Structures are given as structure tokens and as C-alpha cells.
Amino acid sequence: MAKFLNTSATNFFLEELIKNAKERLILISPYLRLNDRIKELLEDKNRLKIDIRIIYGKSDLHPDEIKWMQQLDYVRISFCKNLHAKCYLNEETCIVSSLNLYEFSQVNNNEMGILISKNDDIQVFKDAYEEAQRIIRISDEVRISLDEVKSEQTKAETSQEDSDHLTKLTSSKLAAKHKIKTGDLLEIFVEKGLLQLNENGKHYLTEQGKAVGGEFRPSQYGGYFLWSENMSI
Structure with missing residues (x-):
């Protein structure tokens, strides 16, 4: 039963x-x-x-x-x-x-x-x-290698950054600039109200995040965030 x-x-x-x-x-x-x-x-x-x-x-x-x-x-x-x-x-x-x-x-x-x-x-x-x-x-x-995933993500991020005239950085690059982990950066932005987590545990951009210049760019593998290179942590 x-x-x-x-x-x-x-x-x-x-x-x-x-x-x-x-x-x-x-x-x-x-x-x-x-x-x-x-x-x-x-x-x-x-x-x-x-x-x-x-x-x-x-x-x-x-x-x-x-x-x-x-x-x-x-x-x-x-x-x-x-x-x-x-x-x-x-x-x-x-x-x-x-x-x-x-x-x-x-x-x-x-x-x-x-x-x-x-x-x-x-x-x-x-x-x-x-x-x-x-x-x-x-x-x-699915028969896709990790290298292919990273390559596609890098191409997407590089292409978008070029179109933004290098005025914005991805979360990973902004984290590297401030010498912290990407996960820690995202947690900080959640605490600041720039990002929130949905019910599936994914980050999404809040209105406050958009107001400070944050952007979300979709990609085949989920997308990524862009932030001003002068963004304070």
C-alpha cells in the first residue's frame, strides 16, 4: 500500500x-x-x-x-x-x-x-x-565536457564585456578584483538587497540591484550577472 x-x-x-x-x-x-x-x-x-x-x-x-x-x-x-x-x-x-x-x-x-x-x-x-x-x-x-561548458561561458562573457566597452565585470571577475570568492560576493549582494534567492535556490536581480547598474545576461548554461567595475563591496 x-x-x-x-x-x-x-x-x-x-x-x-x-x-x-x-x-x-x-x-x-x-x-x-x-x-x-x-x-x-x-x-x-x-x-x-x-x-x-x-x-x-x-x-x-x-x-x-x-x-x-x-x-x-x-x-x-x-x-x-x-x-x-x-x-x-x-x-x-x-x-x-x-x-x-x-x-x-x-x-x-x-x-x-x-x-x-x-x-x-x-x-x-x-x-x-x-x-x-x-x-x-x-x-x-548529454555528452558535453566541462571544458566545452567553460568555453561557452567564457565566450559569452567576453563577448558581452566587449560590447559593454569593459565598463562592467561579471560576478566572478568582480570577486577576483576584490580577492574574494564568487559565492561570498553573491552572499554579500544578497545581504545588501541587490540579489535575492528564488525557491529553487537561484539568484535573481532585485530592483535595487538594477538601480545600481546590475544586469543579468542569459546564456545556454544559465546566465550571469554584470556589475560596474567600480562597484563597492
Whole structure:
């Protein structure tokens, strides 16, 4: 019989689902930014040569995620356009939930989910598994290297900076100018009210940020912010 899961139970049973995978593991989530615990569990499954399929739906896959996945021989990742489903399966258990595989969601959001057992809910499990397989079939397997991601980001940032006549810097370059980490710079700007975090843990520019000359430039890999080179920290 299916079991209702609240936020903490969803996170708990997701970890159990990954730990108990013996043959295969399917993780379907629009947003993908894995926390250290989930990465540790997946690395262990990779050592055991478990077939792992990860399907995501937002094109702003972070370079850190790509770099980490490059080290795992038994993890295959695919991109599915217009993906909104969140579903996690091994050969015996399935979770259908509101929970994204996104570190912010796992810590900050209120979630709900349903735990389905193959033994107790044979038809429901079968239907969920077949739908997961359909999503895999219509997804495009990602074969992009970290170097390609960095190259595209560098080209986009360089091109835009040239058009701005070098009057503005990206967040990373502004942080380097002030000899701090980019993450620390973004936290400072959140504290100052120039940036805010949305429910998915992504930064967005506030009206105050725009007022001081901040700009957001979208790119294939999520976009970046531009700031005045004379911006005070």
C-alpha cells in the first residue's frame, strides 16, 4: 500500500531508495544540483557498477555537476525538454514527489511525496516505471565536457564585456578584483538587497540591484550577472 511522505520522510526514503538499489536507479528531476550526501551515495553505487540514469529538465546544468559526473562510469545523464515530473526509482521502490534533486529544495522547501512498493502496489509501480522509461526514451543523453561548458561561458562573457566597452565585470571577475570568492560576493549582494534567492535556490536581480547598474545576461548554461567595475563591496 502506498505511503504518504512529508518533507523529512521524502528526503529519508530518497536516500534509502538510492542505498538499496541493487541493479538500477532512475532519478528524474527538472532541477539538478546534488548535495554532498546524495553524491556520496551515488558514488558508492557507481563503485558497485549499478546502472544509474539521471534525467533533468533545465538547461542551466552547473559545470560542477558535469565535472563530478565525468568521474562516474555508470552514471548516464539525459536532458528532457519541458520536464516537470519528479520521480525516483530503483528495482523495488518508487517515490513520486514534489521534491527536486536540488540542494535548496531538500533543505528549505516544504515537500510531499508518495512511496510506492513493487511488492505492495504492483500495477502502480509498473505504470510509474513504464512512464519513467518513456521519459528516458524521449530524452537526449548529454555528452558535453566541462571544458566545452567553460568555453561557452567564457565566450559569452567576453563577448558581452566587449560590447559593454569593459565598463562592467561579471560576478566572478568582480570577486577576483576584490580577492574574494564568487559565492561570498553573491552572499554579500544578497545581504545588501541587490540579489535575492528564488525557491529553487537561484539568484535573481532585485530592483535595487538594477538601480545600481546590475544586469543579468542569459546564456545556454544559465546566465550571469554584470556589475560596474567600480562597484563597492
